[in-house]
Amino acid sequence: MAENGGGRKKRERPNILITGTPGTGKTTTSTALAESTNLRHINVGDLVKEKNLHDGWDDEFDCYLINEDLVCDELEDLMEEGGNIVDHHGCDFFPERWFDHVVVLQTENSVLYDRLTKRGYTGKKLSNNIECEIFQVLLEEAKESYPEDIVVALKSDCIDDINRNVSTLTDWVRNWSSLP
Numbered sequence: 001m002a003e004n005g006g007g008r009k010k011r012e013r014p015n016i017l018i019t020g021t022p023g024t025g026k027t028t029t030s031t032a033l034a035e036s037t038n039l040r041h042i043n044v045g046d047l048v049k050e051k052n053l054h055d056g057w058d059d060e061f062d063c064y065l066i067n068e069d070l071v072c073d074e075l076e077d078l079m080e081e082g083g084n085i086v087d088h089h090g091c092d093f094f095p096e097r098w099f100d101h102v103v104v105l106q107t108e109n110s111v112l113y114d115r116l117t118k119r120g121y122t123g124k125k126l127s128n129n130i131e132c133e134i135f136q137v138l139l140e141e142a143k144e145s146y147p148e149d150i151v152v153a154l155k156s157d158c159i160d161d162i163n164r165n166v167s168t169l170t171d172w173v174r175n176w177s178s179l180p
C-alpha cells in the first residue's frame with residue numbers, strides 16, 4: 001500500500017466521519033449517504049450497545065460510558081479496509097489516520113431544541129446538548145483532532161439541507177474513489 005502525503009494509507013474507498021451534537025442529523029444523513037454510495041454505515045452508539053463496548057451506564061449523563069479502547073479495537077480492521085461512514089457525537093478518540101473527510105453537522109438552536117424535546121430530552125441532558133451546539137464543541141474537537149483541510153461544517157436545519165449535504169458528499173466520494 002502506498003502512503004499519501006499526510007501519511008494516511010491509500011484505501012480503495014474513503015472513510016468519512018459524520019459528527020455533531022445529538023439531534024443534528026448524523027444518523028439520518030449517514031443512512032442516506034450509505035444508500036447513495038454503498039459505503040458501510042457504522043453507528044457507534046448502536047455498536048457500543050450491541051457489542052457491550054462500554055463500562056456501564058452513566059446515571060449523571062443518562063448514557064453508556066463508552067470504552068473508547070474497545071471501540072477502536074472493534075473498528076480497526078474495517079477502517080483499514082476503507083469504505084466506512086462513522087456516525088458519532090464525538091471524534092477525539094479515533095486515530096487521526098482513519099479518516100479522509102470529517103463532517104460536522106450544525107443546527108440552529110431553536111430547531112435543535114425542538115428535535116431534542118421531541119426525542120424526550122429534558123433538564124440537564126437537554127441544556128447540555130444545546131450548550132454543546134452553541135459553543136460549537138464538536139467543530140472545535142474536530143479541528144483539534146484532524147487536519148483542518150479535511151474538516152467541513154455543514155448546516156442541517158431542514159430536509160433541503162440533508163438532501164444537499166448527501167448530494168455534495170456523494171460527489172466527494174465518487175471523486176475520491178476515481179482518483180488514481
Ligand SMILES: Nc1ncnc2c1ncn2[C@@H]1O[C@H](COP(=O)(O)OP(=O)(O)O)[C@@H](O)[C@H]1O
Binds near residue numbers: 020024025158
Ligand atoms: N436537516 C434536518 N431536517 C429536518 N429534520 C431533521 C434534520 N436532521 C435531523 N432531523 C430529524 O431530527 C431527528 C434527529 O435526527 P438524527 O439523524 O437521529 O440525529 P443524530 O443522529 O445526529 O442524533 C430525527 O427525527 C430526524 O428526522
Ligand SMILES: [Mg+2]
Binds near residue numbers: 026027028
Ligand atoms: Mg444518531
